[in-house]
Structures are given as C-alpha cells and as structure tokens.
Amino acid sequence: MKHFFFALAVFFAAQAAIGQDILRLKNGSEMNVSISQINPTSIKFKKTVDGPIYTMNISDVSSITYANGTSENFAPAPSPVTNNTNSPKNNPTKEVPEDEMLAPSKRYGGPRIGLTYIAAGTTRTRIADAFNRADITPVVSQFGWQFETRIFTLENGAAGLVEFVPLIGGLDQGLFLPSANVLFGFRGANGVEFGVGPSVSLAGFGIVLAAGASFKVGKITFPFNVAFSPNIKKMTKETQDYDPATNQYVTIPGKTINSGFRLSFFIGFNSRKA
Structure with a gap:
C-alpha cells in the first residue's frame, strides 16, 4: 500500500x-x-x-x-x-x-487476458469439490473485459475512474470460474494507475487491490496490471459431539480457516484513432 x-x-x-x-x-x-x-x-x-x-x-x-x-x-x-x-x-x-x-487512446477499456495464482485454502477446496477434481493446478487462465467510466479529469490529463472487470477463469483446465471486480482508481497522465474495490468469486466476497501501467506501439496501447486479493481468515463455530464412552457431550473448539490469497497478472490492448 x-x-x-x-x-x-x-x-x-x-x-x-x-x-x-x-x-x-x-x-x-x-x-x-x-x-x-x-x-x-x-x-x-x-x-x-x-x-x-x-x-x-x-x-x-x-x-x-x-x-x-x-x-x-x-x-x-x-x-x-x-x-x-x-x-x-x-x-x-x-x-x-x-x-x-482528451485523446481516446487514454481510455484503456478493452479485452484482458492473464493468469491467476490461487494460494492454498478454502478457495482451492471449493473449486476441487465443485468440479469433483483432484488434479487442479493453482495457476489458472483468465479472460475478460475492462469497462471504465471517467469520474473527473485534471488539467494535466490525470483522471479518476470507476472500472468494472468481469472475468472467466480456468478454461485451460476445463473449469468455469466466473468473477467480477469493481475498482475505484486514479490514472496519471503517464498511464500509471492504481485502484481498490470489491470482488466476488467462488471464494465469496473480498477486496482487490490493483496497479498498472501501459506502453504504446504505434496507435496500439497495451495496458498491463497486477491485482492482489488478500487472504480472508474465518473462525468456525465450536461444536458439541457426543462421546458414548463417557455418555457426555464434548465441546470441540472452533478453528481458523484461510481462503488463500490470489495474485493475478493481466495484459490487454486497444486501438483507436487519436
């Protein structure tokens, strides 16, 4: 941060x-x-x-x-x-x-492709259970689109943005892992940007942090971004189990479970007339 x-x-x-x-x-x-x-x-x-x-x-x-x-x-x-x-x-x-x-090339909405690493935790477990698979690797492909709306533009070209990024992950492994992210961000005149916002996926609800930049080849702009969704810790409730040996109920304390963090890298492109 x-x-x-x-x-x-x-x-x-x-x-x-x-x-x-x-x-x-x-x-x-x-x-x-x-x-x-x-x-x-x-x-x-x-x-x-x-x-x-x-x-x-x-x-x-x-x-x-x-x-x-x-x-x-x-x-x-x-x-x-x-x-x-x-x-x-x-x-x-x-x-x-x-x-x-403002030159249209400063608007970076368009297709996005990338990879996501899913750390060990309940997210991996839910994916394996949902598809009844034990061979799923922690790195999955991502395909999506970035939609963006400009909130304000400063005189030097910097701008405040709201971005919506729907994604489909795991197609390379025969999986269908949808997710949606909304980011509130700031992009400088040089194309460097960062943002933060809510995210929803098979892991549940969470927060996503993102940063990126861009480079240009001719009239084509190539934005690239790194996104990070932190691990979410949850404490399960304590339970009561009956012990027939003692004819009594035994209290089993709750335990901490982790969703596992996610780290993603994306690249995209757009081509528009200036």
Whole structure:
C-alpha cells in the first residue's frame, strides 16, 4: 500500500509548464496551449509539457496567436459585448469539457487476458469439490473485459475512474470460474494507475487491490496490471459431539480457516484513432 500512496503523491506533486500559444474559440474563451499539429479538420495541442495531446475540431477555433507573436485566423471572432460586461448573461464563458478533448487512446477499456495464482485454502477446496477434481493446478487462465467510466479529469490529463472487470477463469483446465471486480482508481497522465474495490468469486466476497501501467506501439496501447486479493481468515463455530464412552457431550473448539490469497497478472490492448 505504501507504493500506492507514494504514486498518488507523485501525481499530485508533478506540475508541468504551460504552453505559450493562445488558442481562441468561437465561443469567446481562450486557452494557453502548445500547438502540436494543425490538420484540415482538427488541431492537436498540449496544455502542459508532460500532459496528454488534446484534439479539437478546427470549426470551433477562431484564431491562434503563436509564441513568436504571429497570428492565424480561422473564422471571424464574435463581436465583444460592450454593455454590462460584468453580467454573466451578457458575457458567458463556456468551457470545453475536458473529456471531449482528451485523446481516446487514454481510455484503456478493452479485452484482458492473464493468469491467476490461487494460494492454498478454502478457495482451492471449493473449486476441487465443485468440479469433483483432484488434479487442479493453482495457476489458472483468465479472460475478460475492462469497462471504465471517467469520474473527473485534471488539467494535466490525470483522471479518476470507476472500472468494472468481469472475468472467466480456468478454461485451460476445463473449469468455469466466473468473477467480477469493481475498482475505484486514479490514472496519471503517464498511464500509471492504481485502484481498490470489491470482488466476488467462488471464494465469496473480498477486496482487490490493483496497479498498472501501459506502453504504446504505434496507435496500439497495451495496458498491463497486477491485482492482489488478500487472504480472508474465518473462525468456525465450536461444536458439541457426543462421546458414548463417557455418555457426555464434548465441546470441540472452533478453528481458523484461510481462503488463500490470489495474485493475478493481466495484459490487454486497444486501438483507436487519436
């Protein structure tokens, strides 16, 4: 957990310099950016040096004033309001939602494949009993899909997320082991992320901790994650057994049982136009 909190501190402590180009929109608002590329239909730019690349339709842009002082006009800017400029009704400032401008490649929802190690405990026992098998190995395959919803996006591209990851495990051994995980997480502008949330599987209900990063090859993003579900200890109830030798009931104390921890590694991919 120390690594998770350290990563969170790094994300919020890192601040990048703001670009020097001025991007003026048709709605009258302005942004300080660094222009990366201008296409016939869109403009790509960064808000910070280390931040993500944003994309905006050129039809929404009025003009650009570059750092060297030159300007480029794309459409006549709206006439300034001369009466009662302090009134919000006469001087609206409509902000472009961050999520609309964020490059789609920063959304990592998609297929997931991986492996899970199941430590000795009641989880293994339940699986063996359910399938009447004694030859099940502790490492099982996993196939699933990650769905994600963005809660908020910071100016540097970092975002808060809610992720839902349904999985089917054990197909390599002829097993059907469904599980579902919901994670509340944080992803930095560089793609490093971590999260925590509830999990349900044949082991019952529990907690899952996850962390990951990503790398990119061309237009394809490959996110990879490590997930850990800690062992759950349970104490069984004490029981009363009749002893015919003494003609009395003997109290058998309860005992501690362990579910066994689970450690998983996943990798996925997505390919989207920036």
